[in-house]
Amino acid sequence: MEPAWVDTTLDLNINPCFRTNKAMKREFEGDVVESAPVKYGSGVLVEELNRVSAENKKLTKMLTVLCEQYYSLQHQFMEFVNKNPEIETAAAATTSSPKKRKAECEDYGANMIGFSGNTETSSSDDGSPKTPKDCIKPKVSRVQVRTNPSDNSLIVRDGYQWRKYGQKVTRDNPCPRAYFKCSFAPSCPVKKKVQRSAEDQSILVATYEGEHNHHEHHHSPAAEISLSSNNNTPSSNTGSGPVSSAPTKASAPTVTLELLQPGLGGDETERAALQIDAPAIQQILVHQMAASLSRDPNFTAALAAAISGRAV
DNA sequence: CGTTTTTGACCTGCGC
DNA sequence: GCGCAGGTCAAAAACG
Secondary structure, eight states, X not given: OOOSSOOOOOOOOOOSSOGGGHHHHHHHHHTOOOOOOOOOOHHHHHHHHHHHHHHHXXXXXXXXXXXXXXXXXXXXXXXXXHHOHHHHHHHHHXXXXXXXXXXXXXXXXXXXXXXXXXXXXXXXXXXXSSOHHHHOOSOEEEEEEEOOTTOOOOOOOOSSOEEEEEEEEOTTOSSEEEEEEEOSSTTOOOEEEEEEOSSOTTEEEEXXXXXXXXXXXXXXXXXXXXXXXXXXXXXXXXXXOTTTTSOOOXXXXXXXXXXXXXXXXXXXXEEEEEEEEHHHHHXXXXXXXXHHHHHOHHHHHHHHHHHHHHHO
């Protein structure tokens, strides 16, 4: 028995990195109606539609702010790197063992590419010790997910369907690394590598390569990645969060997110903290916003009903 | 029976 | 050129 009222409120909790949006968030939360089951009525639905539209506008604003701040930070970082070119090489040196291979080059290069707004101009144009063209690869992002230590699976729920095609034990980590391809679209070039952190085996490190050429599908119990808000969970992972000790590249900015996995545990929503490289945030935001809207069939049905009701 | 996972073999690129 | 290590393939097994 489902309530007749369609809950169209979005559980976005967006606010990981911009603290200036408290007012906006308050306004946003103020709009959330404690819904009670009521009968459908065209007026109610129209009102609901208006409310959702307003919500959508606010979300757009929030996204715009986020993007502006992202580009601002990006700009600052690039300036900083340009002024201190040694940082670039130092960062690479601190994160790679003497015999790091192409993968590390990809990671670092991709982070830089991603951080420069996905422009194909490599991080260092001239006089780079490495040949930039060798490091230009599809967009790479890294996600760290804290999981139950007793859970041995190398599964990172991110809303997409993956097919495992290989597993390998790497030299610098006793835990095996699993290789996944996107199985939703055969032509989808995205690959994912998942490996437990050598230092903290409760942390899964997922490396995504490439971008999906299709929309997120909604069949699997996708994890709902939502950006943690400042006041949502008082003891959330800020500062001394569970993954703060996770190794991150010195020059690769990371933002702590929370991964909601409603399908796990069952009793209470498990919150697995994750760190995600900044270049992936924008894409994830867009995906999650769209997914949140389209995931609920009740919402789409009610929306269609409201529109048709208005048209008639 | 179709799909997914496992796993050993093979391929490829890099450092020496 | 050789060896090593990461990445991929593909047949068999497992699973629903």
